[in-house]
Amino acid sequence: MTVARNNDLEAQIAEWRAYMHRRRELHRTDAEELEDHLRSRITELTEAGLRADEAFLIAVKRMGSLDELSREFAREHSERLWKQLVLPGEPDAPTAARSRRELPVMVLCAAVAALAIKVPSWFGFDMSDDDGGFYARNLSLFALPALAAYFVWQRRVGPRVIGVLALPFILGAVIANAYPLADDSQSMALTAIHLPLALWLVVGVAYVGGDWRSDRRRMDFIRFTGEWLIYFSLLGMGGGVLTAFTVGTFNAIGLDAEGFVQSWLLPCGAMAAVIVSAWLVEAKQSVIENMAPVLTRVFTPLFAATLLAFLVAIAWTTNGVDVERDALILFDLLLVVVLGLLLYAISARDLTARPGLFDRLQLALVVSALIIDGIVLLAITGRITEWGFTPNKTAALGENVILLTNLAWSAWLFLGFVRGRMPFARLEHWQTRYMIVYAVWAWTVVLAFPPVFDFA
Amino acid sequence: MHITKDLVAASATPLVLGILAEGESYGYAILKQVNELSGGQLEWTDGLLYPLLHRLERLGHVESAWEVPPGGRRRKYYRITDQGRAELAEQRRQWAAVVDALRGVWNTTQSIKPITAPAWEAGR
Numbered sequence: 001m002t003v004a005r006n007n008d009l010e011a012q013i014a015e016w017r018a019y020m021h022r023r024r025e026l027h028r029t030d031a032e033e034l035e036d037h038l039r040s041r042i043t044e045l046t047e048a049g050l051r052a053d054e055a056f057l058i059a060v061k062r063m064g065s066l067d068e069l070s071r072e073f074a075r076e077h078s079e080r081l082w083k084q085l086v087l088p089g090e091p092d093a094p095t096a097a098r099s100r101r102e103l104p105v106m107v108l109c110a111a112v113a114a115l116a117i118k119v120p121s122w123f124g125f126d127m128s129d130d131d132g133g134f135y136a137r138n139l140s141l142f143a144l145p146a147l148a149a150y151f152v153w154q155r156r157v158g159p160r161v162i163g164v165l166a167l168p169f170i171l172g173a174v175i176a177n178a179y180p181l182a183d184d185s186q187s188m189a190l191t192a193i194h195l196p197l198a199l200w201l202v203v204g205v206a207y208v209g210g211d212w213r214s215d216r217r218r219m220d221f222i223r224f225t226g227e228w229l230i231y232f233s234l235l236g237m238g239g240g241v242l243t244a245f246t247v248g249t250f251n252a253i254g255l256d257a258e259g260f261v262q263s264w265l266l267p268c269g270a271m272a273a274v275i276v277s278a279w280l281v282e283a284k285q286s287v288i289e290n291m292a293p294v295l296t297r298v299f300t301p302l303f304a305a306t307l308l309a310f311l312v313a314i315a316w317t318t319n320g321v322d323v324e325r326d327a328l329i330l331f332d333l334l335l336v337v338v339l340g341l342l343l344y345a346i347s348a349r350d351l352t353a354r355p356g357l358f359d360r361l362q363l364a365l366v367v368s369a370l371i372i373d374g375i376v377l378l379a380i381t382g383r384i385t386e387w388g389f390t391p392n393k394t395a396a397l398g399e400n401v402i403l404l405t406n407l408a409w410s411a412w413l414f415l416g417f418v419r420g421r422m423p424f425a426r427l428e429h430w431q432t433r434y435m436i437v438y439a440v441w442a443w444t445v446v447l448a449f450p451p452v453f454d455f456a
Numbered sequence: 457m458h459i460t461k462d463l464v465a466a467s468a469t470p471l472v473l474g475i476l477a478e479g480e481s482y483g484y485a486i487l488k489q490v491n492e493l494s495g496g497q498l499e500w501t502d503g504l505l506y507p508l509l510h511r512l513e514r515l516g517h518v519e520s521a522w523e524v525p526p527g528g529r530r531r532k533y534y535r536i537t538d539q540g541r542a543e544l545a546e547q548r549r550q551w552a553a554v555v556d557a558l559r560g561v562w563n564t565t566q567s568i569k570p571i572t573a574p575a576w577e578a579g580r
Contacts, residue, residue, distance in 0.1 A: 029522075033483065033506060033532050040484040041502065064501035072507040076514075423516025423539070 009052040013038065019066060025074040038063060102283070105153055110275040113146035114268035121263075133183035137176040140196035143274040145169050148206040150275060154282070155209035164210075168202045172446070179450045186391040187450040194395075198442035200225075201435065218432040223347045224281055226292030226340070231277035239269050293348030300341050300358070304365040311368055314375070328396040331376045335403035338369040342410060346428055355418045363418055366411045373404055391453040395445055402441055406434050459498060467498070468508055470547040476518055476536040477544055483509065483532070509534055517543050 013035065020031040038059050045055035063069070117135075125134050148165055151157070157165075172195055181188040207224060208217035243261055250257035345362055377400060384393055413430055416422035475481060475489050483505055490498055512518045517540035524530050536544070 029532075030506065030510075032530070034503060036482070036529055036531050037484045037487075037502060037506075039529065062502045064503040068501070069503040069507075072504055073510075076507040076511050423514070425514050425516060 009056060012056050023070040025070040030073060106275060106279040109146045109150040110272040113143040113271040113275050116142040117267045117271050133188060136192040140199045141173050143271040144199045144203055147275055147278055148203050151206035157206060157210050161210035165202060165206055172199055175446060180455055181450060185456055187453060187455050190391055190395050190445055190449055194442045194445040198446050201439040215429055215432045218435055219347055219428060222343055226344050227281040228277050230291045231280045232273060235273040235277055292344040296341050296344040300365055301361055303341060304361050307368040307372060311371060328380050331373055332396055332399050335369060335373060338365060339403060339407060342366060343431060346431060359418050363414050366407055370407055370411060391449055391456055402437060464498060470551060473517060473536060473540055473544040476534055477541060480533050480535040
């Protein structure tokens with residue numbers, strides 16, 4: 001009799017467990033923890049005289065609704081939420097209708113972005129002619145507003161945030177075109193590089209639905225940026241294949257398609273790809289498991305080995321680093337890569353896991369990058385004091401200092417974590433806070449550098 | 457008496473940290489202790505304790521380990537950290553200020569009769 005009852009209970013618990021496992025927000029260990037709780041409750045209730053099936057019902061009821069539970073878990077573990085298509089438990093009619101409209105809205109935004117880049121040509125700005133500078137300065141102003149608009153729609157952002165979002169875009173457009181920048185000036189190149197970065201961070205505000213103070217949402221945006229870059233390059237490669245076939249096949253029948261490719265397929269395709277990549281990241285998060293962390297795993301050891309070898313080579317040969325202007329930019333990019341490897345390792349990390357071998361590798365990578373950059377900075381300051389400041393040098397130097405500061409403090413926090421003295425969350429917190437610095441710097445370069453350096 | 461959701465949520469962190477300050481424990485035992493301390497007044501949805509514990513762990517206030525007690529099931533135990541103790545002390549100061557202020561209000565407005573002691577005092 002009791003055996004049969006126990007079997008019934010086990011079957012019921014197994015069924016309950018199967019329900020839990022269907023929720024992606026709940027990891028296996030969470031389900032195990034909850035099951036332990038459920039069993040404790042059932043034991044207590046049966047000891048108080050209830051029948052097993054009654055006890056089961058009450059215990060399940062007290063656990064709370066599964067929807068509510070998984071929503072809370074998802075909120076706490078946003079790195080899991082990230083892998084989901086939609087938040088569960090709100091299957092009301094408007095949401096369903098919205099997800100049906102998702103695709104058409106995305107296509108609309110992509111079409112707007114693709115057409116936007118053709119609008120200036122109606123007013124006589126020709127892409128292939130001397131107006132290359134115009135397109136270089138304004139490139140980010142074609143696609144990024146459409147991207148921001150897409151997120152505004154998707155996140156149901158309120159009118160006040162929309163106003164805040166519109167402002168930087170208008171400001172960017174005015175600056176890019178009102179400043180008298182010569183096509184071959186350094187300020188021109190700096191604006192072309194920094195305006196997209198500045199506006200990308202503005203898109204971030206739309207991405208987090210205006211909730212830009214939240215650390216977890218900022219981390220989501222960092223994740224999004226990495227995945228977006230990967231999808232964008234994948235689409236780019238596909239586009240390259242398409243272009244090659246277009247040109248080749250039309251050549252075979254004696255028609256020249258290169259004009260069409262250059263003035264339509266490439267620019268419009270690239271602009272639309274910005275939106276489509278964003279949509280892919282949002283919609284297909286679970287199809288390809290997050291790629292950026294995987295790439296990070298592969299390349300962290302390789303980069304660590306390269307940098308260590310480089311350090312050994314410097315020490316061995318006692319060769320000084322050749323500090324041409326390009327060298328500084330190269331080392332800036334190196335810091336960006338190291339920082340990227342660090343960021344995406346952080347973003348995918350289980351925040352409560354103990355430090356392991358990979359974390360030590362990461363630390364080695366960061367520290368060797370710091371040492372190398374220290375050497376380069378020492379060498380370059382001498383050159384700058386000798387030759388004076390130009391916009392390029394100042395920007396490159398400023399970026400170097402910003403990245404170096406970030407990495408140095410990260411290394412310190414990381415060391416504390418590896419030695420078990422500091423929770424990993426501190427490092428995540430530092431990285432998400434630091435995004436403000438990037439935004440301030442990018443906007444400073446765009447707004448202040450040209451007038452300060454006399455539009456040189 | 458029904459205690460509103462907001463009050464339950466606000467008092468959850470100091471309660472859990474306070475219970476863990478007495479010694480390591482696991483989810484079900486923590487919940488039972490909350491129940492006893494509040495004389496059954498504080499009603500938590502059982503499952504929602506766990507996201508809270510995970511949040512405290514992420515912030516570094518507690519740490520956890522899976523252990524198998526002799527003759528028992530595998531179970532996740534939580535332990536308070538030094539940082540968690542500091543947080544508890546801080547929360548305690550804040551709650552004391554709130555309780556003092558409320559006591560002042562109860563004393564001046566005599567027309568409102570105290571029905572029972574506020575729940576968080578029972579929980580302390």
